[in-house]
Amino acid sequence: MTPALQAPALEVTRLSKRFGGLPATKDVSLTVMPGERRLIIGPNGAGKTTLFNLVTGDLTPDTGSVRLFGQELLKLPTQQRVHLGLARTYQILTLFPKETLCHNVVLALLGLDRLRWNVWAMLAGQNHLYDAAREALTLVGLGNVADRTVAETSYGERRRLEMAMALAQKPKVLLLDEPLAGLSQEERSQVRELLGRVPRDVTIVMIEHDMDSALAFAERITLLHYGEVIVEGTRAEVVADPRTKEVYLGE
Amino acid sequence: MRRGAIVLIAAAAALIAVPFVITNEFYLNLASQILIYALLAVSLNLLLGYGGMVSLGHASFIGLTSYSAVLLLNAGYGQLLTAVFAIVFSTACGAFFGLLALRASGIGFLMITLALGQIVWGIAYRANNLTEGDNGIRYAARPQPFGIDISGAPNFYWFTLIVFAVALFFIWRLTRSPFGAALQGARDQPRRMRMLGHNVWLIQWFAFVLAAFWGSIAGLLYVYYNLFISPHAISLQQSAEVLLMAILGGASTLTGPIVGAVIITLVKNVVSTYVDRWNSLLGAIFVIVIMFMPFGIVPGLRQLWMRARAPKKTERAA
Numbered sequence: 001m002t003p004a005l006q007a008p009a010l011e012v013t014r015l016s017k018r019f020g021g022l023p024a025t026k027d028v029s030l031t032v033m034p035g036e037r038r039l040i041i042g043p044n045g046a047g048k049t050t051l052f053n054l055v056t057g058d059l060t061p062d063t064g065s066v067r068l069f070g071q072e073l074l075k076l077p078t079q080q081r082v083h084l085g086l087a088r089t090y091q092i093l094t095l096f097p098k099e100t101l102c103h104n105v106v107l108a109l110l111g112l113d114r115l116r117w118n119v120w121a122m123l124a125g126q127n128h129l130y131d132a133a134r135e136a137l138t139l140v141g142l143g144n145v146a147d148r149t150v151a152e153t154s155y156g157e158r159r160r161l162e163m164a165m166a167l168a169q170k171p172k173v174l175l176l177d178e179p180l181a182g183l184s185q186e187e188r189s190q191v192r193e194l195l196g197r198v199p200r201d202v203t204i205v206m207i208e209h210d211m212d213s214a215l216a217f218a219e220r221i222t223l224l225h226y227g228e229v230i231v232e233g234t235r236a237e238v239v240a241d242p243r244t245k246e247v248y249l250g251e
Numbered sequence: 252m253r254r255g256a257i258v259l260i261a262a263a264a265a266l267i268a269v270p271f272v273i274t275n276e277f278y279l280n281l282a283s284q285i286l287i288y289a290l291l292a293v294s295l296n297l298l299l300g301y302g303g304m305v306s307l308g309h310a311s312f313i314g315l316t317s318y319s320a321v322l323l324l325n326a327g328y329g330q331l332l333t334a335v336f337a338i339v340f341s342t343a344c345g346a347f348f349g350l351l352a353l354r355a356s357g358i359g360f361l362m363i364t365l366a367l368g369q370i371v372w373g374i375a376y377r378a379n380n381l382t383e384g385d386n387g388i389r390y391a392a393r394p395q396p397f398g399i400d401i402s403g404a405p406n407f408y409w410f411t412l413i414v415f416a417v418a419l420f421f422i423w424r425l426t427r428s429p430f431g432a433a434l435q436g437a438r439d440q441p442r443r444m445r446m447l448g449h450n451v452w453l454i455q456w457f458a459f460v461l462a463a464f465w466g467s468i469a470g471l472l473y474v475y476y477n478l479f480i481s482p483h484a485i486s487l488q489q490s491a492e493v494l495l496m497a498i499l500g501g502a503s504t505l506t507g508p509i510v511g512a513v514i515i516t517l518v519k520n521v522v523s524t525y526v527d528r529w530n531s532l533l534g535a536i537f538v539i540v541i542m543f544m545p546f547g548i549v550p551g552l553r554q555l556w557m558r559a560r561a562p563k564k565t566e567r568a569a
Binding site: 090 | 355421424425427428429430431432433436439440442443444445447448449450451457461
């Protein structure tokens with residue numbers, strides 16, 4: 001009895017969300033299989049980040065369902081979804097600016113560690129947490145600046161810190177919200193190379209506004225427009241589809 | 252680190268030596284009183300500084316502990332059981348208050364804590380047959396921990412100092428603990444913390460319970476010190492004063508609320524005998540400190556110290 005193995009990593013079914021009269025997500029369905037690399041593209045205001053917020057529980061949908069490996073998420077608060085193996089990065093950076101990069105990752109690790117309720121142990125003495133945090137930072141190329149505060153780092157470094165915090169949690173499904181936004185060419189290729197190294201037991205769903213920069217990464221692409229799925233298919237199919245050109249060039 | 256240890260030992264030695272230096276009973280009792288309010292302010296600061304939750308009802312834990320202690324002792328319980336039950340009762344009330352107050356955040360949280368504090372005050376004021384209302388009620392006598400008489404001012408001071416030191420040590424550990432990190436994270440980025448797997452509500456509620464517990468310990472010391480409790484001790488003004496202690500001294504630090512408690516208690520009790528308008532003076536102190544040290548005295552002094560120690564760096568920067 002292992003339905004979880006066959007179940008999609010992430011299954012969104014007929015999900016809808018309105019803000020007042022404005023539909024932000026309209027009847028969105030998508031299925032991401034375990035290990036898949038999915039790219040969600042669409043112009044500004046297409047509802048990409050809203051979709052992520054619905055999946056993580058930052059927002060509650062009006063109708064529909066979200067399943068992670070077959071388990072319904074919508075009744076669960078955000079933190080429990082994280083404990084089931086969901087992780088995300090934010091488009092608008094939400095880090096702890098006065099703390100060191102290392103401390104930021106340690107907070108991510110604590111989120112899944114029972115130690116977080118301990119009021120007596122000295123956090124600074126928890127070597128296993130700090131070792132794991134440094135490991136995650138080294139993975140994203142920030143090993144040498146682990147002891148700097150976030151305020152002392154560049155934008156590109158903060159983007160990679162977002163990634164380190166998510167990866168440190170060893171998620172099953174990783175949601176990346178525009179991880180390449182605002183990065184230089186060199187930083188982009190670093191992040192792309194980093195994503196290439198993420199093992200296949202992690203399913204990745206990535207939002208990108210700029211199609212070209214993320215195309216190589218994607219196996220399947222979903223195109224959102226005004227909250228609706230317009231096109232979905234393999235990379236070649238979506239690129240060739242006239243509606244893709246219409247959405248991107250027609251504006 | 253080593254200098255920190257020296258400072259700590261020096262401070263501890265100075266505090267232990269206080270009764271040898273200050274032989275005047277009035278001033279020695281004042282020192283005990285300062286320690287009690289310092290503990291109350293430090294416990295409140297778990298919510299205020301570390302949790303980012305502004306509570307205007309913290310003095311209610313003085314009342315909950317003191318009144319229940321009086322009633323238990325009068326009902327014939329021994330000192331030890333009275334102390335334990337009073338603390339448990341007051342902390343349990345805190346746990347319930349936390350459930351109510353954490354329905355909201357920010358101003359809403361503040362208003363609910365204010366309302367809860369006023370309810371406790373109102374019950375103390377109105378439930379005459381239980382609390383003797385405005386007149387207050389007496390606590391028969393101080394306990395004799397391990398057979399030691401603490402009815403005199405010096406012994407009571409040392410007793411208070413020990414309790415204060417133990418409490419401060421626990422709270423210090425808490426601020427450096429994994430839970431302390433999670434609490435500060437929940438203060439700065441609640442949404443992010445949820446996305447990292449933290450239960451922000453539970454973190455804040457647990458902090459509320461811990462603050463209530465240490466506030467109740469201060470409450471027990473309060474009733475031992477005064478051997479008396481009346482609604483005046485738990486008025487809104489008292490809650491506001493404790494809040495001011497923490498803010499004046501610096502809510503972002505562990506020691507700030509202690510400094511705030513020293514200043515406010517001294518102005519209230521000593522300066523008020525020389526200056527009629529001591530309330531205005533307190534207001535003036537507050538305004539001046541906040542103007543020049545917006546984060547409070549301890550962070551302000553720390554900043555001055557850093558600047559004094561690294562003059563070359565600032566010159567170069569300028």
